[in-house]
Amino acid sequence: xxxxxxxxxxYGDFQVIWGVSLEVGAGEVVSLMGPxxxxxxxxxxxxxxLLKSKAGTIELDGQRIxxxxxxxxxxxxxxxxxxxxxxxxxLSVRQNLWLGAYNPKAKAHRDETIEQVFDRFPxxxxxxxxxxxxxxxxxxxxxxLGRGLMSRPRLLLIDEPFLGLAPGVAKEMMDMIASVNxxxxxxxxxxxxxxxxxxxxxxxxxxxxxxxxLTGKPEELLNSGEVKRIFLGG
Amino acid sequence: MAMSQTxxxxxxxxxxxxxxxxxxxxxxxxxxxxxxxxxxALVAYPFVFNAPFPQxxxxxxxxxxxxxxxxxxxxGYCGQISLGHAMFFGIGAYSxxxxxxxxxxxxxxxxxxGMILAMAAAAVVGLPTFRLRGHYFAIATLVIGESVxxxxxxxxxxxxxxxxxxxxxxxxxxxNFQFHDSKIPYYFIALGFLAVACxxxxxxxxxRLGFYFRAIREEPEAARSLGINITLYKxxxxxxxxxLMAMAGTFYAQYVLVVDPEVxxxxxxxxxxxxxxxxxxxxxxxxxxxxAAVLIPLSETTRILLGGTGGAVDLMIYGALIVxxxxxxxxxxxxxxxxxxxSHAVKKEAGHGDA
Numbered sequence: 001x002x003x004x005x006x007x008x009x010x011y012g013d014f015q016v017i018w019g020v021s022l023e024v025g026a027g028e029v030v031s032l033m034g035p036x037x038x039x040x041x042x043x044x045x046x047x048x049x050l051l052k053s054k055a056g057t058i059e060l061d062g063q064r065i066x067x068x069x070x071x072x073x074x075x076x077x078x079x080x081x082x083x084x085x086x087x088x089x090x091l092s093v094r095q096n097l098w099l100g101a102y103n104p105k106a107k108a109h110r111d112e113t114i115e116q117v118f119d120r121f122p123x124x125x126x127x128x129x130x131x132x133x134x135x136x137x138x139x140x141x142x143x144x145l146g147r148g149l150m151s152r153p154r155l156l157l158i159d160e161p162f163l164g165l166a167p168g169v170a171k172e173m174m175d176m177i178a179s180v181n182x183x184x185x186x187x188x189x190x191x192x193x194x195x196x197x198x199x200x201x202x203x204x205x206x207x208x209x210x211x212x213x214l215t216g217k218p219e220e221l222l223n224s225g226e227v228k229r230i231f232l233g234g
Numbered sequence: 235m236a237m238s239q240t241x242x243x244x245x246x247x248x249x250x251x252x253x254x255x256x257x258x259x260x261x262x263x264x265x266x267x268x269x270x271x272x273x274x275a276l277v278a279y280p281f282v283f284n285a286p287f288p289q290x291x292x293x294x295x296x297x298x299x300x301x302x303x304x305x306x307x308x309x310g311y312c313g314q315i316s317l318g319h320a321m322f323f324g325i326g327a328y329s330x331x332x333x334x335x336x337x338x339x340x341x342x343x344x345x346x347x348g349m350i351l352a353m354a355a356a357a358v359v360g361l362p363t364f365r366l367r368g369h370y371f372a373i374a375t376l377v378i379g380e381s382v383x384x385x386x387x388x389x390x391x392x393x394x395x396x397x398x399x400x401x402x403x404x405x406x407x408x409x410n411f412q413f414h415d416s417k418i419p420y421y422f423i424a425l426g427f428l429a430v431a432c433x434x435x436x437x438x439x440x441x442r443l444g445f446y447f448r449a450i451r452e453e454p455e456a457a458r459s460l461g462i463n464i465t466l467y468k469x470x471x472x473x474x475x476x477x478l479m480a481m482a483g484t485f486y487a488q489y490v491l492v493v494d495p496e497v498x499x500x501x502x503x504x505x506x507x508x509x510x511x512x513x514x515x516x517x518x519x520x521x522x523x524x525x526a527a528v529l530i531p532l533s534e535t536t537r538i539l540l541g542g543t544g545g546a547v548d549l550m551i552y553g554a555l556i557v558x559x560x561x562x563x564x565x566x567x568x569x570x571x572x573x574x575x576x577s578h579a580v581k582k583e584a585g586h587g588d589a
Contacts, residue, residue, distance in 0.1 A: 048459055074461030086456035088449050099449050102461045151461065 001026045001186050002047070002078075002155055007056035007066075009039075009046050015054070016042055017210045024155065029177070029187045031197035034207035035231060040190045041083055043207070044157050048080035049073045060155070075103040079153035083160050083190075085144040089133035093124055096132050096143055100150030109152065117146040120176065138169035145176065149185075156180065158189040162196065174200055194231065198222060206230060280421045289417040293489070295530045296424035297482055301503075302510035302522030303431040304478035309508070310517035311435075311444060312471035313451025315372040317504050318359075318379025322352040322476040324386065324499035326483025331398045331493045334410075341411035345484035352480035353473040360472045364465050367454075376501065383499035397494025400487065411488040420489055427485055428523075431478050435519055438474070447471055451517075513559050515566030524567045 002024040009017035016039050024030045032040050045051040047058055049070035058066040065073050079100075088096050097117060101110040118125035121142045127135060132143060141161060148156055161177065162170040178200065181187050191197035198204050198218035206214040206221065208230050214221060221227055261269070280289050301323065309315045329351055330344025363374040387395045403410045413419040438444050446467045449457040458464050487493045510529050515521025533552060540547040563569050 050455065050458055069463070070458045071461040071463045074459075080459045082456055082459055086453045086459075088452045088456065090452060091445070091448060095445060099445060099457070099462070100460050147460065 001028075001061060002188065003057075003059045004043075004047070005057045005059075007043065007046065007058065008054045009042055009051060010054050015210070017046070019056070020207070020210070020212050022205055022212065022215075024186050024188050026154075027181070027184055027186055028203065029181050029189075029201045031201040031204045032188065032190050032207060033192065033194055033197050033204060036192075038207045039210040040207055041159055042210075044080060044159050044188075044190065047073075047157060048078060050080075071103065074151050074153075075105065077152070077154040078157065079148040079151045079155075080157045081144050081148040081159060081161070084163065085137075085140045087132040087135075087140050087143050087147070090131055092129050092131055093135070093143055094128040096147050097124075097150050100147035101152075103151060106151045110150070113150050113152060117149055120149075120179065121146055138165050138173070141165060141169075141173060142176070145173075145180075149180065153185060155186045155188065158187065160190050160192070162191065162193075170196075194221070194227060276425060280418045286417055289421055291531055291534050293417065293420055293424045294534065295526050296421075296428040297485060297489075298507065298510055298530055299523045299526035300424075300428045300431045300482045300485075301479055301507045302514065302526050303428070303435055304475045304482070305507045306511045306516060306518075306522045307435060307438065307447075307478070308471050308475040310511060310521070311438070311451065312447040312468060313454075314364075314468055314471065315368070315508075316375040316472075316475075317372050317501070317508070318375035318377075318382075319475070319479055319507055320499050320501065320503040321359075321379045321382045322355065322479035323483040323486070323503060324382065324493075324495070325352045325355055325476075326480025327487040327493045327498040328386070328392060328398065328483075329480070330411075330484040331400055331487040332392055335398050335400055340409055341484055341488050342409075345481060348480040348484055349477040352476040352483075356472040356476035357469055360465075360469045364468045376504075379499070379504055380501060383495050383501075386495040386499055393494070395495060397492060397497075400491040400493075402491065411484075412491065420485075424485060427481055430481070432519065432523070434474065434478065439519060443467070443470065509556060513556065513566055515568030518566075518568050520571070521566050521568040524571065528567060 002022075004020060004022040007017055007020045007022075008015065020039075020043060022030075022032070022043070032043065034040050042051065046053050046066070049065070049068055049072075053066050056066070057064060060073075060076055060078060063076070065076060065078075088099065091099070094114070097114050098110065101107050101113060106113065118128070123139055124142055124146055127139065132140065135143060145158065145161070148158070158177065161173055165173060174196075177187060177189070189197075189201075194204075194206075198221060201218060203215065203217055204221050205212055206227065213230065214224060214226055216224075279292060283289060301319070304322075305316065305319050308319075326345065326348035329348030330341040333339040333344040333347060334341050359375070359378055363371055363378075366374055386392065392398065400412070402414070403412060404414060407413050407419070411423075438447070446457070446462055449460075449462060450464050450467055454464055483498060486498065490497075506529075510525035511522040512525070513529060514523065514525025529552075532555070536547070536551050540551070559567070
């Protein structure tokens with residue numbers, strides 16, 4: 001469904017992503033892991049069109065999407081839930097969700113989708129008229145995820161869905177991501193905790209200093225000495 | 235008055251007043267009465283105060299209120315601080331003045347031409363500058379605004395530094411948009427223009443467009459990632475804002491009947507308009523009007539009482555007031571009004587739990 005080949009990205013003259021290739025199949029859950037500052041979010045931002053790539057290709061269902069504007073990419077069925085949630089703090093929960101259904105295809109089904117999101121996240125239904133900044137961290141993450149679902153994506157990119165969440169809330173969030181995936185939405189997500197990430201994915205990729213160093217199924221990665229070297233040093 | 239009834243906590247930032255605005259409960263009976271009283275007072279005012287000066291002060295309040303409202307669309311709602319708004323005022327003033335002085339085209343038509351030109355200018359200025367964020371956008375608009383003034387000062391075709399003097403015409407006053415017997419027609423036209431600006435903002439605030447503007451102001455990256463074409467909506471905000479500014483420009487040209495680059499394109503005008511909106515309360519419907527209603531009488535009074543002393547004492551008082559507002563009421567004067575109005579008292583009560 002998503003195929004990235006030899007992607008290179010730079011900020012001005014400073015190149016941060018070097019020849020990265022990555023694939024997500026239909027209905028898969030794939031994790032992208034790596035230490036801080038290795039370029040995970042940069043890859044996500046490039047996929048969703050917030051950044052331009054320098055070289056390489058990004059295809060969604062065989063169609064090139066690299067360097068398309070973000071609003072066209074969203075229309076093709078890809079939603080990106082940004083790092084640190086980025087909800088609109090002074091708009092209500094409902095208004096935040098409405099904004100997620102911006103593209104014309106999603107807008108036509110807006111009321112129907114919002115009900116589905118409320119069914120999935122009953123807390124958001126309870127708090128639909130509250131301003132987003134008054135929600136707890138976990139609720140804001142639900143809102144960010146719900147807002148992403150409003151565009152009715154077939155592929156969901158989630159950047160650090162468990163960042164700053166209490167363990168119990170993180171567990172809840174994992175179940176929600178799994179339930180979204182169960183409806184046929186492919187998920188590509190970023191997570192620092194290898195154990196957590198692999199426990200919920202079909203495959204994982206490990207990035208180090210802008211280069212893809214390892215990829216494989218959870219059991220292969222967990223048994224690899226290389227993973228320990230990357231995350232623990234030595 | 236559109237008061238918010240959000241369950242949010244007490245204001246914790248300068249923009250809280252602005253940002254808490256989006257929910258719109260219907261007007262209360264008290265607010266309706268207040269509205270009717272205000273409307274009657276505004277209509278009666280020029281007949282009660284029949285001297286030119288009090289009428290002039292109100293006309294200036296309406297004119298600057300229109301401009302502050304225009305700036306508010308761009309900065310208050312869409313979050314893009316422009317320091318070059320005078321250029322649109324100048325474009326409006328020059329378009330109608332030039333067409334009237336040269337081709338005797340009615341200033342009303344000239345005003346439409348000016349508004350269209352200002353929108354085109356906004357689109358052209360926006361194209362390269364919308365990539366810039368925050369201060370960088372502000373600086374870019376400042377530089378462009380200044381450059382436009384310098385160009386106009388040297389452009390002989392439109393009168394260069396000496397500007398354009400509008401021919402005095404005594405017949406067909408309404409068609410020619412000049413009134414020599416009384417300021418009352420100017421008073422009502424300015425009031426009408428202000429109403430147009432306020433209705434435009436009110437409509438925008440409650441429409442889809444208003445949501446997109448606020449989303450861009452609050453989290454531009456998130457707005458983009460959701461597929462909102464932020465360049466398009468910034469352009470729309472800038473064009474709408476520019477058109478209202480140009481409308482005010484034509485009014486000014488017809489009111490004083492002379493335009494020159496120093497008076498209609500100066501940086502000080504851009505700053506003054508910004509100050510009114512910020513002092514009153516950005517991102518709110520009533521804030522910019524409040525700012526104009528306080529600052530204009532203040533500047534007119536200090537100018538008359540103290541302006542002749544040679545030391546620009548009026549500007550010093552003006553500055554001191556602005557510093558005080560920044561220190562004690564950073565969300566603007568609208569914060570004070572909300573504090574006093576009963577509908578807000580209820581909100582405060584409800585908000586205490588979260589505060």
